[in-house]
Amino acid sequence: MxxxxxxxxxxxxxxxxxxxxxxxxYEIIEATNxxxxxxxxxxxxxxxLLLDVTMPGMSGFEVCRTLxxxxxxxxxxIIMLTAKAQEADVTEGKGSGADDYFTKxxxxxxxxxxxxxxxxxxxN
Amino acid sequence: xxxxxxxxxxxxxxxxxxxxxxxxxxxxLVWQLVDSSLSRRKLVLEGNQAxxxxxxxxxxxxxxxxxxxxxxxxRRPDFEQLVAARDWTSVQFYxxxxxxVHPQLGSAAVADADGKVWARYPVDPSIIGQDFSSRxxxxxxxxxxxxxxxxVYEPExxxxxxxxxxxxxxxxxxxxFLGVVQATLSVETFRLLGTxxxxxxxGSIQIFDRAGHSVRQPVNEPLRSHLSNSLVKKALAGFSxxxxxxxxxxxxxxxxAYVQVPEVGWAVMVEQSKSEALRPIAALRGRLAGAGAxxxxxxxxxxxxxxRLIRKLDNERTSSAxxxxxxxxxxxxxxxxxxxxxxxxxxxxMFGYRTKEVIGKTVxxxxxxxxxxxxxxxxxxxxxxxxxxxxxxxxxxxxxEVSVSKVDLPxxxxxxxxxxxxxxxxxxxxxxxxxxxxxxxxLASIAESVVTTDPDGHITSIxxxxxxxxxxxxxxxxxxxxxxxxxxxxxxxxxxxxxxRVLSRAIKTRQRVASNGFDLMLITRDGRRVPxxxxxxxxxxxxxxxxxxxxxxxxVSADREVDQMKSALVSTVSHELRTPLTMIQGFSELxxxxxxxxxxxxxxxxxxxxxxxxxxxxxxxxxxxxxIESGKLAPRKEELNLSELxxxxxxxxxxxxxxxADIPRGLPSVTADRDMLVQILTNLVSNAVKYSPEAxxxxxxxxxxxxxxxxxxxxxxxxxxxxxMNNLFEKFYRVDRPEVQKVGGxxxxxxxxxxxxxxxxxxxxxxxxxxxxxxxxxxxxxxSHTAKEKVG
Numbered sequence: 007m008x009x010x011x012x013x014x015x016x017x018x019x020x021x022x023x024x025x026x027x028x029x030x031x032y033e034i035i036e037a038t039n040x041x042x043x044x045x046x047x048x049x050x051x052x053x054x055l056l057l058d059v060t061m062p063g064m065s066g067f068e069v070c071r072t073l074x075x076x077x078x079x080x081x082x083x084i085i086m087l088t089a090k091a092q093e094a095d096v097t098e099g100k101g102s103g104a105d106d107y108f109t110k111x112x113x114x115x116x117x118x119x120x121x122x123x124x125x126x127x128x129x130n
Numbered sequence: 131x132x133x134x135x136x137x138x139x140x141x142x143x144x145x146x147x148x149x150x151x152x153x154x155x156x157x158x159l160v161w162q163l164v165d166s167s168l169s170r171r172k173l174v175l176e177g178n179q180a181x182x183x184x185x186x187x188x189x190x191x192x193x194x195x196x197x198x199x200x201x202x203x204x205r206r207p208d209f210e211q212l213v214a215a216r217d218w219t220s221v222q223f224y225x226x227x228x229x230x231v232h233p234q235l236g237s238a239a240v241a242d243a244d245g246k247v248w249a250r251y252p253v254d255p256s257i258i259g260q261d262f263s264s265r266x267x268x269x270x271x272x273x274x275x276x277x278x279x280x281x282v283y284e285p286e287x288x289x290x291x292x293x294x295x296x297x298x299x300x301x302x303x304x305x306x307f308l309g310v311v312q313a314t315l316s317v318e319t320f321r322l323l324g325t326x327x328x329x330x331x332x333g334s335i336q337i338f339d340r341a342g343h344s345v346r347q348p349v350n351e352p353l354r355s356h357l358s359n360s361l362v363k364k365a366l367a368g369f370s371x372x373x374x375x376x377x378x379x380x381x382x383x384x385x386x387a388y389v390q391v392p393e394v395g396w397a398v399m400v401e402q403s404k405s406e407a408l409r410p411i412a413a414l415r416g417r418l419a420g421a422g423a424x425x426x427x428x429x430x431x432x433x434x435x436x437x438r439l440i441r442k443l444d445n446e447r448t449s450s451a452x453x454x455x456x457x458x459x460x461x462x463x464x465x466x467x468x469x470x471x472x473x474x475x476x477x478x479x480m481f482g483y484r485t486k487e488v489i490g491k492t493v494x495x496x497x498x499x500x501x502x503x504x505x506x507x508x509x510x511x512x513x514x515x516x517x518x519x520x521x522x523x524x525x526x527x528x529x530x531e532v533s534v535s536k537v538d539l540p541x542x543x544x545x546x547x548x549x550x551x552x553x554x555x556x557x558x559x560x561x562x563x564x565x566x567x568x569x570x571x572x573l574a575s576i577a578e579s580v581v582t583t584d585p586d587g588h589i590t591s592i593x594x595x596x597x598x599x600x601x602x603x604x605x606x607x608x609x610x611x612x613x614x615x616x617x618x619x620x621x622x623x624x625x626x627x628x629x630x631r632v633l634s635r636a637i638k639t640r641q642r643v644a645s646n647g648f649d650l651m652l653i654t655r656d657g658r659r660v661p662x663x664x665x666x667x668x669x670x671x672x673x674x675x676x677x678x679x680x681x682x683x684x685x686v687s688a689d690r691e692v693d694q695m696k697s698a699l700v701s702t703v704s705h706e707l708r709t710p711l712t713m714i715q716g717f718s719e720l721x722x723x724x725x726x727x728x729x730x731x732x733x734x735x736x737x738x739x740x741x742x743x744x745x746x747x748x749x750x751x752x753x754x755x756x757x758i759e760s761g762k763l764a765p766r767k768e769e770l771n772l773s774e775l776x777x778x779x780x781x782x783x784x785x786x787x788x789x790x791a792d793i794p795r796g797l798p799s800v801t802a803d804r805d806m807l808v809q810i811l812t813n814l815v816s817n818a819v820k821y822s823p824e825a826x827x828x829x830x831x832x833x834x835x836x837x838x839x840x841x842x843x844x845x846x847x848x849x850x851x852x853x854x855m856n857n858l859f860e861k862f863y864r865v866d867r868p869e870v871q872k873v874g875g876x877x878x879x880x881x882x883x884x885x886x887x888x889x890x891x892x893x894x895x896x897x898x899x900x901x902x903x904x905x906x907x908x909x910x911x912x913x914s915h916t917a918k919e920k921v922g
Contacts, residue, residue, distance in 0.1 A: 018713045019713065021713075021737060022712065022713055022717060025717075062867070089704055089709060110709065110711070111708055111712035111714075112716070113715070113716075113719060114719050114723075115723055
């Protein structure tokens, strides 16, 4: 079973993402903070991660960087989700090695499409 | 200067002496020359005269001699008889005898009273019987008493060359004329005469007979009379003398001494070339002239030098006088007693005295202020410049700068002082000092840190505020490069090099440049990083030249914090707003695009609903904050029943959380604004509920205390640390703990609560023990039983 990890400290957002992506045939693993996201990612090796930037403790950027720098987890695709849209954060986001970047509020449909792309691409 | 004229006087005397000396020497030379020339000439001439006399005497002697010889014969009685008897043969024997005794005679002859010659020796038949009565010697013999010397003539017959005849008349006892005896002498003998008495310098002795014939004439030349020669004539006339004359047949002017031959009436002249004779004189003259010329030359040169020297001295004298007259500084000379000997025009102006008023007076009486000691002595001791006070004629004292020197002159000791009025300068200096201290005080009083540099970036000054900010004292940094002393980092953490510094840019562009934002960091001496903002301006002189730059450095830590807080606020607000927005948008989109079952739909809608409310609360809170900050809130004063109020709020949580309200009965009412109180309580209670476990109860209590009612909301949550307590009531502060962050909140609640409490005259505080729980309390005044008042 293909796996997808999502991390967001807001329960409501998690619920939204769950409902958005649940119809597809991949397992969704949920984390509520950065540390959790990191350990779960190492444990389950998801193909794709959806990380909220603003999480207490370890931020989404840090998780992303850490995973990307680790050769074992570097191949994971990471999409950042954040409410911050300032230029600095976008740059930082790109600099952290994330593969894509969604600003809140985002369209679930768009997110879904993106996720499909990622998984479809892997199939090819 | 006195000394100068003294000097020139001496020099002039010297020149005079030299001139006189020269003159004497020259005169002597000239006199010498003239004298020796004259005496030499005299010598020559006298010599010539002497020679002439000697020659004359010799000629006379010779002639006389020969004449006597003939006389001797003629007077012999036996000879007379023979002649009377006309015994010419015997006469001839006598003639022979004469010639034998006097071999110089060339011939001898006797003529009878008629003049016919009957006897002759050497025999010459051609003559015998010839009539010679017309002859000079014949006639001469008759008329002269003694013998007669004839003129020079060329005889007939065998004798060659010119001769002179000596003739004597033969007379008998009674005196009757019988005839003439005659003998001839060749003039050749006279020619030899010249060689016996040498005449130097190519001169010669000239002998002339009575007719002016030159006796010494060369043989080949015909007899000629020289009577045209005035000197010959003079001599024949009996005069003697020395004269310069030209002589025919001789070169140049001759010095001629002429004399008459005594008894005979002939003339003798000794002549020589004048130039030859006087050549030594000429040479001497030449030498003397040369010496004279030399002396003259020397004299001229010396005089020239001396004149120039005098003129120079004169010039110096007048120029130094002119210098003194025109000098702006006062120049005063004094003698060893301190009496003024010189006082230039500038001194007159400076001190208000005329020169003649002060000459002879001491400086102490005139220009030194009373009470000041030896001015000149002091000046000397100090060497060059000394600052002191001087006194004008009107008594006013003024500051001066004096330079004193000793003047070395033989015989006198004098001191020269140059005095400058420095009143203006002193005033300017004082003003400058005042301005400087004002500037320093100004800079010191500015709160901003100020650094000034030269155009190349070397620090020229820093003010006390900069010393404090940077940690270095001004003395430690002046002269060093700004960039070397103060390290500044930009927002990316890299050090800013000199040329990129705000100050360098200002100097380069000649315009004011300010840094942006709060990202520049100054590294202080002790290594702290201080956020700064810099405004730099170039310092441009009046002529447009770049004098340097000035940096105003502001510690913007506070501003930065505010700015950062604002940024944080913006991002927090943004985040807080977006999260519920995301859910509203997201779920509504899902509902629109998906087929959800009832459960899913219900959840989606629930989320939308909750998020809307959340958004609403946030907006409300933001508005509250805005209102609070605007200062326009005016709390109402109402009498409120707490237990009722609290009860209402607690009721909201029924089914969700246990909120116990423990309000004692009979609690007095409070004076408060109802809405505000509700807001406060709602906030505190919701906090308590949010930040404590679900099972934990929340308690609300109230109790009177000291004219107030204190209301407390207690939870059994994780507690709050002392650190956190410091910031708890600040805007957007949310405890940085996952439990808190997870729950969500605006961070504005406590800020609003505090503002509202304090606005109504109350206080709010919290007590907590970590891990156990917290109690938030606030106080409100007890309602006075007077009616509701609106307090503005």
